[in-house]
Amino acid sequence: MKVHKSLVLALLLACGSSMAIAAKGPAIRIGIDTAYPPFASKNAAGKLQGLDIDILNAVCKKLDAQCSWVETPFDKLISGLLTARYDLIGSSLNITEERAKSVAFTDPMYSVPVQLVAAKGSNLQPTPAALKSKRVGVLKDSVSDAWAKAHLEPYGVTLVQYPTQDKVYLDLISGKIDASLQDAQAAYTGFLKTAFGNGYSFAGGPLQDNALFGAGMGLGLRKSDTALHQQINDALKALKADGTLDRIAHQYTQITVLKAAATK
Structure with a gap:
């Protein structure tokens, strides 16, 4: 009988422990x-x-x-x-x-707004005319990518897609691309405020496109x-x-x- 009571007690304790975990x-x-x-x-x-x-x-x-x-x-x-x-x-x-x-x-x-970044003094703007024959880096599958495909690529602008944003900045610094398009806060904090972004600035103002940028x-x-x-x-x-x-x-x-x- 003592063994039976012990088993019952152990089962009750186990159930209590399981209930405590489930309550989390x-x-x-x-x-x-x-x-x-x-x-x-x-x-x-x-x-x-x-x-x-x-x-x-x-x-x-x-x-x-x-x-x-x-x-x-x-x-x-x-x-x-x-x-x-x-x-x-x-x-x-x-x-x-x-x-x-x-x-x-x-x-x-x-x-968060989306903006273009380019070298200071480049006179680039986020328009097809200003970026024609230029290479613009974008984060693949981002809203910047979608906007550039809709508003830039059909007009002679070459888009270069990247899996991560840091790789975009590396190619911008090395001259492999002429500008980058991304959300403004990421550009400001992750690049323009750093020593690497010293020679770069926003090129033009925030872009507007409710359909592509969402709510x-x-x-x-x-x-x-x-x-x-x-x-x-x-x-x-x-x-x-x-x-x-x-x-x-x-x-x-x-x-x-x-x-x-x-x-x-």
């Missing part, structure tokens, strides 16, 4: 491009840092989730999500109609993961409401945090 938040694998400061990069010690990293850490804390990172080049982020390498795209993406065909998005978190930037999930989608949206709403998102954003950027979800 979800385990979330996060795909992240780590070559895109100030949104996500690595410091000298190899630790992840940046705006998207801090937002995701805050989301994971809010959900009491066990989060892990899966480093992935930008142009592989969506395919990695759809093949279940991870559960969430942590590198914020412009919420566009084209991407929304295959990916579910959280409510928009913030908005803001959000996190991507599989369409089938409706419960996780709702959990992350709820966490983001709470972080907006208590000012956490604003505080994180202003540590790294001059971007506009979007207070309400845009209408679809």
Whole structure:
């Protein structure tokens, strides 16, 4: 009888332990491009840092989730999500109609304009006439890539696609391309403010194209993961409401945090 009681007690303890684990938040694998400061990069010690990293850490804390990172080049982020390498795209993406065909998005978190960067004194502008016969570097599968394909490539501008943004800047410095097109904050923090970007500047103002640039930037999930989608949206709403998102954003950027979800 004593053995029987011991077994019952052990089973009860095991069940209690399992319930405690189940009471924790979800385990979330996060795909992240780590070559895109100030949104996500690595410091000298190899630790992840940046705006998207801090937002995701805050989301994971809010959900009491066990989060892990899966480093992935930008142009592989969506395919990695759809093949279940991870559960969430942590590198914020412009919420566009084209991407929304295959990916579910959280409510928009913030908005970042797109601008051209070129050597100082080049007199280049983000127009077909100014860039004809020039080579422009873009991050593959980004909204900058889509815009350049629609507005530049048909008019004699050569586009050069890259898997990560840092490679774009390297080729710009070496003269392999004449200009780069990317979101303005990434260009400002990740290149123009550095010693490598000393001889470069924005060429022309922010571009406008609501259809291609979307209603803001959000996190991507599989369409089938409706419960996780709702959990992350709820966490983001709470972080907006208590000012956490604003505080994180202003540590790294001059971007506009979007207070309400845009209408679809």
